[in-house]
Amino acid sequence: MSLPTPSGGSASEGRAISRGDVAHLAKLARLAVTEDELDLFAGQLDVILQSVATVGEVAADDIPPTSHAVPLTNVFREDVVRPCLTQEQALSGAPAAEDGRFRVPRILGEEQ
Amino acid sequence: MTSVADLMAYDEVLDRFDPVLGLEVHTELNTQTKMFCGCTTTFGAEQNTQTCPICLGLPGALPVVNAVGIESAIRIGLALNCEIAQWCRFARKNYFYPDMPKNFQTSQYDEPIAFNGWLDVLLDDGSVFRVEIERAHMEEDTGKSLHVGGSAGRIHGAEYSLLDYNRAGVPLIEIVTKPITGTGERAPEVARAYVSALRDLLRALNVSDVRMDQGSLRCDANVSLMTKDATEFGTRTETKNVNSLRSVERAVRFEMCRQGAILATGGSILQETRHYEEVSQSTRSGRIKETAEDYRYFPEPDLVPIAPSREWVEQLRATLPELPWERNNRLKADWNLSDEEFRDLVNAGALELIVATVDAGAPADEARSWWVAYLTQQANTRGVELAELPITPARLARVIVLIAEGKLTTTLARQVVDGVLAGEGEPDEIIAARGLAVVSDDSALLAAVDEALAEQPDIAEKIRSGKVAAAGAIVGAVMKKTKGQADAKRVRELILERCAEQ
Numbered sequence A: 001m002s003l004p005t006p007s008g009g010s011a012s013e014g015r016a017i018s019r020g021d022v023a024h025l026a027k028l029a030r031l032a033v034t035e036d037e038l039d040l041f042a043g044q045l046d047v048i049l050q051s052v053a054t055v056g057e058v059a060a061d062d063i064p065p066t067s068h069a070v071p072l073t074n075v076f077r078e079d080v081v082r083p084c085l086t087q088e089q090a091l092s093g094a095p096a097a098e099d100g101r102f103r104v105p106r107i108l109g110e111e112q
Numbered sequence B: 001m002t003s004v005a006d007l008m009a010y011d012e013v014l015d016r017f018d019p020v021l022g023l024e025v026h027t028e029l030n031t032q033t034k035m036f037c038g039c040t041t042t043f044g045a046e047q048n049t050q051t052c053p054i055c056l057g058l059p060g061a062l063p064v065v066n067a068v069g070i071e072s073a074i075r076i077g078l079a080l081n082c083e084i085a086q087w088c089r090f091a092r093k094n095y096f097y098p099d100m101p102k103n104f105q106t107s108q109y110d111e112p113i114a115f116n117g118w119l120d121v122l123l124d125d126g127s128v129f130r131v132e133i134e135r136a137h138m139e140e141d142t143g144k145s146l147h148v149g150g151s152a153g154r155i156h157g158a159e160y161s162l163l164d165y166n167r168a169g170v171p172l173i174e175i176v177t178k179p180i181t182g183t184g185e186r187a188p189e190v191a192r193a194y195v196s197a198l199r200d201l202l203r204a205l206n207v208s209d210v211r212m213d214q215g216s217l218r219c220d221a222n223v224s225l226m227t228k229d230a231t232e233f234g235t236r237t238e239t240k241n242v243n244s245l246r247s248v249e250r251a252v253r254f255e256m257c258r259q260g261a262i263l264a265t266g267g268s269i270l271q272e273t274r275h276y277e278e279v280s281q282s283t284r285s286g287r288i289k290e291t292a293e294d295y296r297y298f299p300e301p302d303l304v305p306i307a308p309s310r311e312w313v314e315q316l317r318a319t320l321p322e323l324p325w326e327r328n329n330r331l332k333a334d335w336n337l338s339d340e341e342f343r344d345l346v347n348a349g350a351l352e353l354i355v356a357t358v359d360a361g362a363p364a365d366e367a368r369s370w371w372v373a374y375l376t377q378q379a380n381t382r383g384v385e386l387a388e389l390p391i392t393p394a395r396l397a398r399v400i401v402l403i404a405e406g407k408l409t410t411t412l413a414r415q416v417v418d419g420v421l422a423g424e425g426e427p428d429e430i431i432a433a434r435g436l437a438v439v440s441d442d443s444a445l446l447a448a449v450d451e452a453l454a455e456q457p458d459i460a461e462k463i464r465s466g467k468v469a470a471a472g473a474i475v476g477a478v479m480k481k482t483k484g485q486a487d488a489k490r491v492r493e494l495i496l497e498r499c500a501e502q
Helices: A019-028 A035-059 A087-091 B011-017 B065-080 B185-203 B247-263 B312-317 B325-333 B341-346 B353-359 B364-382 B393-404 B410-421 B427-434 B442-455 B458-464 B468-481 B488-501
Strands: A101-106 B019-027 B091-094 B104-105 B115-123 B127-142 B144-148 B160-164 B171-177 B217-227 B239-243 B270-279 B282-288
Touching: A019 A035, B011 B019, B011 B185, B011 B247, B019 B185, B019 B247, B065 B091, B065 B115, B065 B127, B065 B171, B065 B185, B091 B270, B104 B127, B115 B185, B115 B325, B115 B353, B127 B185, B127 B442, B185 B217, B185 B247, B185 B325, B217 B247, B239 B247, B247 B270, B247 B282, B282 B393, B325 B341, B341 B353, B341 B364, B353 B393, B364 B393, B364 B410, B393 B410, B393 B427, B442 B458, B442 B468, B442 B488, B458 B468, B458 B488, B468 B488
Parallel strands: B239 B270
Antiparallel strands: A101 B160, B019 B171, B019 B217, B091 B104, B115 B127, B127 B171, B144 B160, B217 B239, B270 B282
């Protein structure tokens, strides 16, 4: 995965992640992060990323990136219908429901 | 909202710009179950009765891939002349929007199952345009949102939204073209013809219901313009909510004219999602497009990679049915039609209807004649497409069979068809209800023949003296007396028998 390009803040020399990156990721993740926390998390995440980066030092070019730890491919199931939850069960964990549907707060400016 | 004044005349757009298209078609597969869980996929069920912990994204639930979903994806790829990946993975497309309860959509990112193909599409003048296919990848459909409050169910001004997740997780194949250039004035036609050809192909493969009206086939149209001397593509817009073939054509044309007007006045095109509005036949601005990296795609850890063996791919290739263009060539030969005649059938939307009528038991000539003549007339009168007429190929086939059996004359058959179109039920019911059966009772016919001969003694004499051609006038008189319900051939036989006896 490639990191988003820095979109603000000052990326310190040698840092894997800038304050701006953290702000951008926080926005995408819908997390309210304070100004102080941006500095705190940028520093902490940087330590994590640099630690992970040391793995890259041992991995040679002929070793493909690993996404799955188990050596399996083609795990499929047959196209056979299994019982579904009832409407009542499906909605039982919903904070709000109406007319057999999940009710969510209005969505602003993000029409898909 | 764009007003008419903001549109450039179509001819002027073409004088100044070259259109570039990119079409993304989503098709829901007709599998029994969802892509990653065993929930049923039947359309139109009561809301939130087709979900389980997997498609609701409940903690700890693990997805498992539907084998038929993979097979269908590979078969679609093969039919589109694509290469099939030796190895590929699913990816998470992350976004916060309540149409996916998981907060991500399981999709494919840079490793599509099929890529680098093409589809030849037939244009109205009978020529063929090759559309290059970039990729076909697997993903899952989203739930359906209902926006409450505000105007007309739109998001703007809505107070809250209600979600139905029956559709969330239904297998979806997204087919993406490479940029389509060189169409000139035919850009809207190429767009429609491509979606139409793709629909026919998917139907022939029997992998999807391909119902645009029910959303099992959806098209997003990317449109941009480039000036005649430009070397790079212009900024594009992506128009969604294009729910019929006619709309595909209109949406492309509208965007060309809208963008032309903006570019001509020195403006620039905003890269955005737009929504097609059926009523006004125009597009309106939606959301500003997020850049790809904002979705933070990464390989789906809960699903292992797909590695279709070449043997499996070849087995699937062997299951491909006769493809639409192969079938068209065969039908054209079987029905002994010229390219032009065949193209007219296609353009009139009659081809599938004729094939279905033939499949239901009618001879091809008769089926073709009914659809292109009487029923086309009826469709034109009503201002609808041929396929929208309320008559099924099976019912028409029944009428045609009844004519062949001598139980209906052509005149009566039209009345029966009118009855079907008026919603009066099956042809046999209409014949009974309207009393339209051919009068085959010889005694009733003989009475009418005798009456007609008596009324026109001079003609009767001519027939007796051997001028058989004169019988036509008597046949006409008998048909009138029986209100068209007699079989003219039988009437003629009876007239000649009668005259020979006397």
